Amino acid sequence: MPITITAPKAVRPSYAAADNASDDSDSDASSDNGAADLEGDIPMASSRRKEDKSYSIVTPGEVITDDPQWMRGHGTFVSPSTSAIVSSVAGTITRTNKLLSVRPLRARYTPEVGDLVVGRIVEVQAKRWRVDVGASQLASLPLSAINLPGGILRKRTETDELQIRTFFAEGDLLVAEVQQLFSDGGAVLHTRSLKYGKLRNGVFVAVSGMGGGSGVVRSRRQVWTMEAANGAGPLDIVLGVNGFVWISKHVETPEALIAETKSATTGITNLEESVSTTMYSSQNDRIGVETMREISRIRGVVTALVENGLRVDEDMLVRGYHEAVEMAMLGEGPDDIYLGGERGEQLAAALTGV
Amino acid sequence: MADRRRVNGPVGATIPPVFEDEDVQVQATQRTTRSRAPNGIRKMYLKTGVTPSASGSAYLEIETSGKDGVSGLKLSCTVHGPRSLPRLSPFSPHIILSTHVKFAPFATKQRRGYLRDPSERDLGTHLEAALRGAIIADRWPKSGVDIIISIIEGDQGRETSGAQGDDTWDMMNALSGCITVASAALADAGIDCVDTVAGGVAALVRGSGENDTARIVIDPIPSEHERIEAACCIAYLPARDEITNLWFKGDMPDHDMGIYSELVQQGIQASKLANRVLVESLGETVK
């Protein structure tokens, strides 16, 4: 069946919190002392969240509480005339001790120092690149913040400035770390580590980052290598905190190469030089058919997770991938790597059912 | 779509006069019939370098069908560039191609405005697709080229009525002329191309007789045929045997795919013939 057309569904079932949320707002609207209800609600909501089951959703302008014991955090404001804390975004309430904040359901990525991000070059300037990381502003990557070929410690020269486009050009994808933030929220990136740099040998997929539960979340590991099924060999996965995901054929990391060769041969500088040669390459290695299939399958898992409102992190993705491989093996006919529509829902159900 | 820059007269308020004297009655009933062979195109005149101030230019005229009051197609094309992009435009590793096709207000029976109407923009998009396949865009980074075509005279008879639905077929003829003339102007401007692209039209026509079977002709003149069932306009690169633009319109049952292929083949044939003129004309400019 090449095409499926379905009628719209009333409510997406994945987060059954809709009932709770509407209850909250109903009580707010109907009763004058709704705040008192709510006060009781907050700990409830957070205790529920511990079970990872439900959320209470507030909308902009909705009074969260007028009890002065609470402090306002992100996503809230205090109206000038009263002391009530009002939500300024649509999202879920988070309570940290006495601090109330609202995490938006959908938001652009807000960079934080130390975040590992995947970005795309959109503009090349005289001494820096402008990088799209899915935030409200373009991040910048100064020429001084990258590793130059021919040894990490090489001094930046004028020639480098003139040939800035040979390192990164418009459209290039890179993995980098947020080094610094400006007061206006703009981020400065750096790639001064061998694990950062230009991306190749794989596919890119952008999902919403940092949303209310779905998308990529900050976690212990954003980058890992996993063994793929069907003899496809190891794959590298980069989950940018900003929701940009890169899935590629595993390439021996430069660090590993160095460690390997260091013991065997001589001076380190030479090695680093030889290692850094591929740093700015835009030529793909030879990639096997099986590897390509598994890369597509993982990409399918990522989109299926997001479409069904699940978070994307290492645990979910690895479990999801194994589930997907299993699903494909159980299914009749040739191995199907497609994970959209119903198959995606099946996958999500299998994952949440555990 | 309103002209925001000047005050115009009422749009579309004029209706072209309908003459009802006897002569026309006679002419209207006696359609001129096609005297050319089905696989022959009209004679055309092509000359490059007609506009000295432009980087490249060409002029194309296609023979009239020999009937009074019917003019052939007359096209003029100027190419400006390669030239630098506007200051604030982003970096481009390729040449940026922009095409403008404009009918002169007096080119067709129904007067056209000064602004490009949707059909002219549509032609421009077709032309862009046809040319983009032909040029080698990465030879000219950070530059742009404007290709401007004025259709000075459309290929329309005075007494063919607008409501006949011939419009699209006229557009196809115009497009094929645009492709050929733009290709000549590009070569004149010295912009790298993989080949000389030329346009050609083929149509499936049906005569007026009851039991006339449909036949395929190339370079059709809509007024010469009782009914055009389908037509296609092809932009073709002869040296590479590749099509850069294909525009087919008509109504063709799925079991007539053979006819469709034949139509495309004939379109290619028409394009090859036009290309011969193009090559000849380019050769002459050098002497």
Place this chain on the structure above:
Amino acid sequence: MAPNQHVLLSPAELAYLHEALSLTPPIRPDGRAPTQFRPLVAETEILPGTNGSARICFADGTEAIVGVKAEVERTRGYHGDDEEEGGEEKREQEREGQDEWVELTVEIPGYREDDASTAFLAAMLSEALLADGGFAKKLWINRRFHWKLFLDIILISPPLSYPLPLLSLTTHLALLSTRLPRLKSEGDEDPFFDDDWAAAPYLYPQGTATTRPPITLLVMAVGRNIIFDPTKEELAVADVVLAVSVGEAATDASSTKGKGKAPGRSLRLLSVRTVDPPSRVTPPGVPNATNSAYGIAASAQKQPEARTVEAQAVEGVWRAPRGGAKPAVMAALVQKVLERGGVADEVLDALDAVELG
């Protein structure tokens, strides 16, 4: 400039995509089969103020709505003093439509209404609709009046992929759900209509042996593979992209005569257009051999940014395609759409299954 123009992909991504899509069978980034469409969610008659309407959305949030509105308009150029007594037969023959009775506008957020790409989309959709000449005839009321049909096609979301198939399928459903009030007047008098909406007949009568509105499908080729419903990324490496409009003729006996095949739909090819593939304006990759940022040789090289030298293709390095497509490839694309039991057939089946109302 098509709406798909500004796809920014890195040369490495393009090289990967092109290689994956050139395999037999191709591996699409989202794992779909070559002829498989993205799942759609569709509903009709969503706008009570229109004569017909529909909405379709993709899982990625791309969403289009179409509203069809009809107004009575005086037919231009009618000379009212013809006094002949026609009779029904003659009147039926006179039933003729004019293309200008249909006005189709497309709106894409972020694009001006007079943008060339929008004009191209609108021209493509209306071309298919009017191609058989039969559609405008449906709008004939009498010799003095006709319906003027306004089709407003609006993409609600930003164009995440080339919106043509989405807009076309939505238009198809909207037209299927379109109803015109039942005429109560007779002859050439000023028309008046039955105000009972339930009695209003469909513009495309329900049932089997009738025509259906056309659909326009986007097909692309990479190498020898033919791929349907391409995404933005896939289009960025396409060798050739075609928009093929297909209609369905009334299944009368004549069209199937002499054919031993099982009765299927009798499809009609209405229009084919090349869509300028965005692959031609993608940034080229640099082979390692000539990459000055590659290796230690970099600092020694004198001319870091000398113009790309004409060279043979290198494996794993993206190069924007030049030239066009072989005629055989073009023909195969159209054939694949039209073949019996092929994609167009199945898409029409799926659309038929959508409940009206």
Place this chain on the structure above:
Amino acid sequence: MATSAPQTALAIPGQLLGSASKYQPGPGTHIHESNLYSSLLGAVHVVQPAKAPGPVKRLTKITPAASPAELPTISVSRSGVSEKREILPEVGNTVLCRVVRIMPRQAVVAILICGDTVLDAEWQGLIRVQDVRATEKDRVKIYESFRPGDIVRAEVISLGDQASYYLSTARNELGVIMATSEAGNTMYPVSWKEYRDPETGLGEPRKVAKPY
């Protein structure tokens, strides 16, 4: 430089020139399926490879550094076909340009002549303060080197950003070659850093190109 071999006649775009194994592609040609085709309307030139590098001081056109340098280079040039031929400034080219605007950190120029070709279109160039001269770079001041209206000989050093080519005058023979004084007279150079007005006798500072 090598001498040109038999001057073949005219080529039009798409014309087959020969096998890619027999020639190296030069300007105005392209490779398609292992064959060389013309991509311009112009005259065909075949240039035999130089036997020895020879005393070529100027940076020559880049040829692929790959080994088969023994193959003759085939190219199609517009010269002789049309006096109008547009070329793009390339890294290493010497250009003549007019100063349009000066700013503390850079001078904006319009490139008029590239090599020996008069350009039809105006390409914008940029001379940054550090590229004005080779020595004492930190003491260079743009307004003591260029003034709007000056004609400057410069070398292209980079494709630059989206708008401009980067130019350098950091060699003796590069710099201002024609300047007009504030009084409006054409001046003559008196030293490596000064032009003088013949009528008023006043000197004005410039980055002066060493006359040939």
